[in-house]
Amino acid sequence: MTFRLLCFTLLLTLTLPLQASGKKDGSHIQPDNLYPRVKIETTMGNIVVELDRARAPITTNNFLRYVDKRSYEGTQFHRVIPDFVIQGGGVDKDFRELSKFPNIFNESGNGMKNSLYTIAMARQNDPHSGNRQFYFNMADNPSLDPGRNWGYAVFGMVMEGTEVLDAMALVDTHYHARIGWADVPKEPIFINKVTVLPPQ
Template sequence: MSTSKGDMVVEMYPAIAPVTVDNFLQYVREGFYKNLIFHRVVATFVTQGGGFDVNLVPATTHAPIRLESGRGLSNLRGTIAMARTSEPNSATSQFYFNNFDNLNLDAASPGNDGYAVFGKIVKGLDVLDAIRVVPVVNSVPTTPVLINNVTQTQ
């Protein structure tokens, strides 16, 4: 993942979260994330992107996918997970990186469906740290942090 703050390499877990990984990689293959932004940055929580352009216009997405939380992956620092609404099966293109361990985002009990972790940063954690400390107003970076492009490697 190439961003305006540097590059990150993310390892995916298709054996654990196959629907989520397939969904993310479909967007990657389509070039969907090119020139979108990280629109939500909470330094002590998450860095979220993949849904808006620099003018905060929402991108058109595919249909939502089913939630794959509770499969043994936790929202630990540097992991990537799908963002969603309060409806568990509502994730489309938006994802977030955990800036710190956020175990409260894991599926824990009935009624707490959690969020689907599907990979982790294996190179470029310093880039996430650079993004998480950018100046924000209401969690929106004052200067857009671009996702230049996302590509798949083997």
């Protein structure tokens, strides 16, 4: 009996971390909902985004795990370019880069286009360097779609708050000499809270 109990305890000890690690990609958040909705509360108003787990499961789950960890709260939209993009989610009020999960596979070939009011994953030159930063398309941006080269993965659509994004796109920006970035809002735009909404 003691031997069986020992084996069971050992099995439990080995499987629990595996189960926990299997949930680190965000897939445990509303797992049966292919189109989870997220509310992003900013200093300029609220935005509701419907994510597309059917066509961009890796990117959607990655975004949701940052939401689940409340990791977007207190970040700022540090790049605003009218008729192009509004980008954020990666730096705090002092422009310090925040901790990240591992980079994810680029799902830009999922059929979704970088069209007006879509949300997409920001990245560096490496096509698979997407991580925590995201952007809203403020125009139809076919130059960001895949072609002969990798594009930028779209993973959702703004359902409410387009007027908030329109207002953001009009804020005054400047070259921030200390950090060496252009298109930085003179008056910071912060994300106060991000929550996953109940399934519809």
